[in-house]
């Protein structure tokens with residue numbers, strides 16, 4: 001099954017599209033990195049895939065037309081972690097991660113029918129919610145500060161809270177916009193390890209269908225993108241420069257065209273610096 005299928009997509013914020021003529025397919029179980037220079041349209045592409053901004057063209061998620069899905073149905077299939085934005089409200093760390101469970105519960109209620117009895121969360125569901133939230137807090141190293149207000153967190157801690165909330169949503173598709181931003185090296189390494197493990201697994205949708213996990217991420221760090229993805233798409237000035245399996249698209253020429261610099265030379269200089277570390 002295809003996790004996402006996009007054809008002739010254009011999207012933006014005003015009259016002029018920021019991205020245009022984008023088409024690609026991503027099989028379930030594959031991981032896609034969206035790459036490109038600042039302002040090329042990566043975040044805009046990610047936002048349009050969730051229906052957060054208007055678009056023209058066709059997007060289907062797990063075989064269903066995005067335009068025909070309700071927000072709660074989309075939230076049952078995919079979770080997105082955006083780049084950090086200011087926090088204008090204050091919940092505790094745990095409460096914020098718990099918000100990730102909302103779509104799951106809402107979809108389960110609709111699945112069972114909205115009778116009064118079904119509106120009551122079963123004891124089993126509550127226990128499962130608690131277990132998932134605990135696991136996500138542990139995984140992101142937040143258990144010790146679960147009671148802290150999120151308005152009082154550092155950038156890296158907040159980034160981990162939003163990652164934890166994203167995983168707590170228990171969806172088979174996860175979209176991450178520069179997930180390692182603000183994270184120190186330890187949490188970067190742990191996150192990449194977790195993403196690798198997660199992306200080899202599968203997740204049951206609220207209706208019970210089991211789907212291989214699929215990750216779509218915007219990465220500025222090429223090494224991290226290579227580590228985590230099977231497929232890559234390079235965007236330049238809002239259009240697809242190159243797309244396909246990582247090993248086929250990742251060349252010095254593509255990198256130079258995408259970033260307007262000698263990326264291979266830069267990476268080689270980096271390798272020389274770190275090669276001397278004892």
Ligand SMILES: Nc1ncnc2c1ncn2[C@@H]1O[C@H](COP(=O)(O)OP(=O)(O)OP(=O)(O)O)[C@@H](O)[C@H]1O
Pocket residue numbers: 013014018036037038039040041042043044045
């Ligand atoms: N909310 C918005 N309203 C209007 N224009 C926007 C908005 N968000 C982004 N843009 C514009 O769309 C273009 C693409 O932005 P986008 O954030 O998609 O790029 P990006 O590739 O993710 O960049 P970066 O690597 O810097 O995060 C930019 O010219 C930007 O100014």
